Amino acid sequence: MAKIQLTSEENENLWITPFVAQLTDDCRDFHEDFQSNSVTSFTHYASFIRRQQSSDKHLLNPFYAFLHLCSDIYLSSGRNIQTGAFIGRRILRTLKSIEISSGQSALREFLYLFCHNNLSLHDYFLTNLRNYFPKVSDPEKSFFRMINKVSIKYARTNRKLETYVGDHLQQIENALHIDSFNKNKKSLTIINRDEELLISAMNYSVTAGGKRLRPLLMMMISDLFNLELKSILPLACGLEYLHTSSLILDDLPAQDNSDLRRGRPTLHKTSINNDIPENLFEGRAQLTAVDLIAISMRLINHGLVQNGFSSQRVNQVVDEISLSMHDLCIGQMMDLRAAHMGIEKENELVDELDHIAWFKTGKALEIVLVTPAILAISSSTVNNQSIDLNKIRELGRLMGILFQMRDDLLDIEGENIGKPIAIDIKNNTVTYVSILGIEGTRQRLKEFRQKTLNLINECWPSNAGTIKDVVNYIVDRKH
Amino acid sequence: MAKIQLTSEENENLWITPFVAQLTDDCRDFHEDFQSNSVTSFTHYASFIRRQQSSDKHLLNPFYAFLHLCSDIYLSSGRNIQTGAFIGRRILRTLKSIEISSGQSALREFLYLFCHNNLSLHDYFLTNLRNYFPKVSDPEKSFFRMINKVSIKYARTNRKLETYVGDHLQQIENALHIDSFNKNKKSLTIINRDEELLISAMNYSVTAGGKRLRPLLMMMISDLFNLELKSILPLACGLEYLHTSSLILDDLPAQDNSDLRRGRPTLHKTSINNDIPENLFEGRAQLTAVDLIAISMRLINHGLVQNGFSSQRVNQVVDEISLSMHDLCIGQMMDLRAAHMGIEKENELVDELDHIAWFKTGKALEIVLVTPAILAISSSTVNNQSIDLNKIRELGRLMGILFQMRDDLLDIEGENIGKPIAIDIKNNTVTYVSILGIEGTRQRLKEFRQKTLNLINECWPSNAGTIKDVVNYIVDRKH
Structure with missing residues (x-):
């Protein structure tokens, strides 16, 4: 099939x-x-x-x-x-x-x-x-x-998620590897050495594994809009770099202070084949995060035009991405503040958690869903009237909330997702489970799953089985 | 006049x-x-x-x-x-x-x-x-x-730098102030509060003063190419935000570890009207630096198109900027490595210092010189043949080296530029002065000044007095 x-x-x-x-x-x-x-x-x-x-x-x-x-x-x-x-x-x-x-x-x-x-x-x-x-x-x-x-x-568009992963994961992993930008300028050996310190760090973090759910989702949307997958690869990789960049920063001591990410030392805790001394680890990690943003901008902005999309559309895509980055910064700020200062009691707690999940997780999903839709609007392969960007944005928000609710349940259920178990609880953070209880969270998760599947049906009537499978994966996953 | x-x-x-x-x-x-x-x-x-x-x-x-x-x-x-x-x-x-x-x-x-x-x-x-x-x-x-x-x-195009500053500085300062992006969405009070934590931090760092040499230089180039100054303001501000972002990151404990910048506490050392507790200072500073990149991308990408430049040109400008950001990361990595690991003796030391100055300072000047030139190529106000981008790039490199040589001399001469005196020496860093001596550095500075002025004459025969004045300012400044 x-x-x-x-x-x-x-x-x-x-x-x-x-x-x-x-x-x-x-x-x-x-x-x-x-x-x-x-x-x-x-x-x-x-x-x-x-x-x-x-x-x-x-x-x-x-x-x-x-x-x-x-x-x-x-x-x-x-x-x-x-x-x-x-x-x-x-x-x-x-x-x-x-x-x-x-x-x-x-x-x-x-x-x-x-x-x-x-x-x-x-x-x-x-x-x-x-x-x-x-x-x-x-x-x-x-x-x-x-x-x-x-x-x-x-x-x-109706393959099972597992099949879809089997078909496309390798293509994504291959495309994600970052090469030197200056490597053809043979004379600049000094520059090459320092560039290499950043590029190997970028590749360390980018290739740390992960489910690649974002690039896969983008491909699924592209399939639905009849976009050629090869042509949107720069966008898929670029957004994955931005995601990696945000993870490197989140893990820093001044933010979430995580020593491990997916079972490996976080970038600020390691050298790569002893290439730098320990007192440069964190500084290099910070520069790597910024460099990933630069590389991502370059890849998306240049690569999409090279692949035949119009400058106008690419311009619009870069616009979306910059607004999304801004929102993700707000989301992480919310999270930091909530973790260190607590959530104020007078607010509706579940609403606030929904907002954090929306900005911290949903926005990163929204951007992979909405950008291929924007690119498709210009192409003749799709009926423009049929693309409702607001519905697609809402889909990202719902998936972000589903993700966070399931994560909170997994923390309680003691499953390990590569970071110490129940770190959120240890840090005294308010979670869905701490407010709604386990059963209440499960019930809400069920309702939101149905809401999300209905929305997918509205967007692509009976034609987006793989994306529905992703939603079910988010809700049913065991780690 | x-x-x-x-x-x-x-x-x-x-x-x-x-x-x-x-x-x-x-x-x-x-x-x-x-x-x-x-x-x-x-x-x-x-x-x-x-x-x-x-x-x-x-x-x-x-x-x-x-x-x-x-x-x-x-x-x-x-x-x-x-x-x-x-x-x-x-x-x-x-x-x-x-x-x-x-x-x-x-x-x-x-x-x-x-x-x-x-x-x-x-x-x-x-x-x-x-x-x-x-x-x-x-x-x-x-x-x-x-x-x-x-x-x-x-x-x-031949005003004295001082006159030019008097004419344009206020315009730049006014444009630099950052407003909320989400302020019209009244319902999102939670988001507004966290966005405000970032925006006030961005404004704290952006409005910390400084000479605004970069936006002023960009305006001078725009004058030479007959671009309307108002139309390139988004670019001037956006690049100043990127510059501010890099300063916030440079100052972090894991990099240059500076507590002061232009006489005020660096962002990771302060709250703004007690808005956050001390344990959030550094995390907020990191997020602010990233958010400035996002805001900058948005402003440049969206603002230039709104001001009538073609998507193709804006696309090219964003391309240049992303490559420049990558190079600046390399420059800061060079600097970190040189400061913590020393410069290897087998290399030509002055060459290496030139490379660092080029990537760390020159690239940030090159980008403000070259982007208005790119925008001008498309407009009918200039003879395209007469713009040689490579000469303009070289101008940025030379100015970066001039800047660094003068900084090294100022450190020795004991002038204060808002950071503790002679911090480079204290940290045992190799500088132009430590290699060439004071007189040798002065002599080389003189030669490079002449080289730079000659290049300006080649680019704009007898028509860029203000830019020459900037070069003289860089070389002659006392702080």
Whole structure:
């Protein structure tokens, strides 16, 4: 399902043949199975749709899977005409057999159930394609173009998070590595040495692992807006650098004073292969954080234009990022103040925690969601009217709050996320759990999850399964 | 001389009348005075030009001063036609009397000497204007347009530094004050309070005084390229914020560990009206430094586009700035390493000091010189071919080295620049003086001054007196 770039190596596709056969059978026998209460992927999905539950859970549409696999086989053959005719006949015969065995209304119902979120595909099958039923040995090219486009987009935007990570994480990790900017100026050996002290520190912190949730989320949004992933890589990396920069600063003694980050010494607590003495550790960490901002600005500003986005859009993206940085500073200031000075009692405590989570975590999510949307507005690949930036911003806020509530629960439940357990409690910080209790926090988490999933449905009706999976991951994660 | 925006209040111009009379006389009597070795502003300037010394010193051109004052009187009259005729007659009669008393070649020589750096004005006087000699009672409007344009530009770009500061410092200081970004969102009182903690800290550091040499230099360059000063204010302020940000970070305990900056406590050593407890001082200072970068990016990126510069140019400017920030981080890393680890003996020591001065100080000057040049390239007000960005970059490098050499001398000479005397020596840092000695450093300073002034002449032939004055200020300053 997840393979987008296809090779002509037919062997690679041998494994899918049994699936296609099974799906073909289940598709053809759908009505019979449904009446006899047999559970197949088709009947399961159909009863799911009938119960109108598509909003809160993400279930694979087996008909799209079937079409995608067919399309995959055709493309893998190098668009071989005989393979195409064979596959086309199979799809047409499958649909035709529904009409033959159960009548025309059965086919109509089938298409209603399995193409409910894609009107153009539904209409294509119902009107254009049925004309080909008499001459199934001659499928036309536009037929494959249609099912290919639909099924690939469906496959891209509804992968499970785990699959998505498998497909893209390496691409992100590779792109994140930072090289010298001055390395071509051979004469400047003095500069090279000091630049190297900063670049190795940047790479130490940038490659410290982490889930890369932000760049992955940005890619998911880009998929939904039909942006080419390669073209937005500078933005994905740049925002990850800004995130890393903020972590380096947060960890400093004057702020959160953390010695460890993801199980490794924080940058102000370490040299890299003994490159500097201990009295330079913290100074280097501070400079590295600022340098990451510089490198990030350069990469985003220069890289996006190089990748073909207009200066106007890039300008708007840089605008968004600078406002977001400002808000993140406010968020960290809130957090520092709350930790050291306490939260004033007269304020609505949960509201204040929501504000902190919004500014400290939500803003960093909002920016990866909203910037690809801004870039997409200019491109012709998307209907501009359909992008509501405010809804996307709200999505970032909700995800930030979900994140923080789950973190607070995890602290209590004693799971380790790379920093000493329950540090927030030790420091006497007010948390969701300390105000709402464990059960109260769990209940609120559940409500906010539903709210978030509903919002995703509003933004991308039934088409953003992977992002829903991210929301579920945030809420259900164990560390 | 310095007044650019003229009012119609004629009284304001009464003070210039004696000067105009004196200049008229000296202009008319130039040849006679020159032969009799009388010293007037005209003969002094002429012998100066003849000795081809225009490169190393900046001397006021008295003929331009005369023209500018005439133009000033005309404009102050609200372009009154009778005043114009009167002034025009005076200029024409003055030049005519040179030809009458000393012959046509004398006028030719006069124009050669006093318009040597402005061919169009020279030709205008020599060909067009002499046609009006017979009918001096009827000067045409284009005559004033010509002398006005030339004399105003001359006046703008050749003011003494002190005059320039008087004209523009207040404008800069006013623009530097930072307001809340979220203040219109009334509901967010929690956010407002934390934003205020950052904004008051930013303003504390930004308004700590300082010479504002960077924004002033940027304005001088903008004057030379005929950019409107108001339109580049966001850039001037934004770069000053970045500079302030780097000072806040440099002063931190883990870097230069300074408790004072310009005689006031550094940000990590103070609250602002007791707004935070002491254990938040340093954390707030770190966040403030980052927030200044964010505010700066926003102001430059958004403000320049709003002021009519194209997104492409602004994009290029942001590019330059991010590379400059990266280089400044390297410069500060060099400085830290040199201070804590020493300079390795096998390197050419003076070269290394030059590199540090270039990256630590020169890059911060280069960016204010080069960005208005980039903005000017797109505008139609300047001949693109005439802007050589590499020469302007080199100017920044030289000025950075001049700055550092003079600082090292001042440390030895015991002058106080707001930080404890001779801190560099106390810390055992290698300086220009410790390598070259006092006399050696003075000698090198002199050579570099000459090199810098020559470069300015190459960039703007005889037209950048104010910038030359800045160079002389850097070298001659006593604190």
